[in-house]
Amino acid sequence: MSFFQVEGLVKRFGALLATDHVSLAVQPGEIHALIGPNGAGKSTLVNLISGPMPPDAGRVRLDGRDLTRLPMHARVRAGLSRCFQITSIFREATVRDNLLLAAQAHAGASFGLLRDRRHERPLAETAQALAERVGLAADQHRVAGTLPHGAQRKLDVALALAARPKLLLLDEPMAGMGPEDSERMTELIQQLKTDMAILLIEHDMKAVFALADRISVLVYGRVLVSGDVDAIRGNPQVQAVYLGTEEPAGAPA
Numbered sequence: 001m002s003f004f005q006v007e008g009l010v011k012r013f014g015a016l017l018a019t020d021h022v023s024l025a026v027q028p029g030e031i032h033a034l035i036g037p038n039g040a041g042k043s044t045l046v047n048l049i050s051g052p053m054p055p056d057a058g059r060v061r062l063d064g065r066d067l068t069r070l071p072m073h074a075r076v077r078a079g080l081s082r083c084f085q086i087t088s089i090f091r092e093a094t095v096r097d098n099l100l101l102a103a104q105a106h107a108g109a110s111f112g113l114l115r116d117r118r119h120e121r122p123l124a125e126t127a128q129a130l131a132e133r134v135g136l137a138a139d140q141h142r143v144a145g146t147l148p149h150g151a152q153r154k155l156d157v158a159l160a161l162a163a164r165p166k167l168l169l170l171d172e173p174m175a176g177m178g179p180e181d182s183e184r185m186t187e188l189i190q191q192l193k194t195d196m197a198i199l200l201i202e203h204d205m206k207a208v209f210a211l212a213d214r215i216s217v218l219v220y221g222r223v224l225v226s227g228d229v230d231a232i233r234g235n236p237q238v239q240a241v242y243l244g245t246e247e248p249a250g251a252p253a
């Protein structure tokens with residue numbers, strides 16, 4: 001059994017089959033990228049995996065545990081962490097306070113609600129380590145909402161890392177970024193994969209080809225093909241989907 005595994009996930013919105021028996025797996029130290037045209041069902045799949053949306057059928061397993069019916073916070077505790085495209089950032093607070101709050105939230109029952117001074121140091125160390133990890137060490141005293149877009153995205157990743165995930169779910173981390181920020185985010189993600197499994201949903205093909213160990217192509221809610229970078233790059237069906245030269249096999253009439 002794979003470390004992280006999605007088996008036969010199904011989600012319907014009325015008559016629309018947004019997720020059509022999707023199965024995929026990610027091993028530790030691996031980046032599995034999920035690509036597909038607009039409306040393919042990528043975000044729906046992220047929602048099914050991370051918890052806000054229950055699937056109609058199928059399973060989500062991480063490290064031997066079945067997470068399918070667990071609420072979101074329990075999945076986070078089980079090791080599944082997700083970036084929220086900046087919406088999880090407290091914009092009025094400093095970078096450091098954002099990180100401290102996140103570190104505290106995930107410090108577990110031993111810290112919990114305690115206001116004991118002894119516990120301040122480990123939290124501060126965690127916050128510092130998170131800032132360094134994503135390259136925000138020099139920006140810790142800035143108000144988060146005033147950071148440039150690329151830095152806010154890094155902070156968002158740092159907040160997800162505070163949970164010490166076994167699987168990190170990244171939903172379009174490069175969205176709205178210029179080439180320079182994209183490159184920095186690519187480097188950051190590359191460094192993270194040594195410590196966790198990563199499921200990356202991304203439109204930026206340059207980043208996907210640079211990072212992915214495996215790519216699955218989602219079309220009309222279904223995995224069209226799955227393979228390594230070379231296999232996907234050279235696949236005529238994938239080229240057809242992205243160049244729009246023809247309807248992919250299995251497209252609804």
Ligand SMILES: Nc1ncnc2c1ncn2[C@@H]1O[C@H](COP(=O)(O)OP(=O)(O)OP(=O)(O)O)[C@@H](O)[C@H]1O
Pocket residue numbers: 013016018036037038039040041042043044045
């Ligand atoms: N809550 C919902 N209710 C009804 N239909 C939905 C809902 N969420 C998504 N859909 C539909 O499901 C399909 C898949 O949408 P989804 O947002 O998962 O695609 P996506 O691959 O993330 O697209 P994009 O690349 O534009 O982000 C689309 O047809 C969308 O309109």
Ligand SMILES: [Mg+2]
Pocket residue numbers: 042043044
């Ligand atoms: Mg989406």
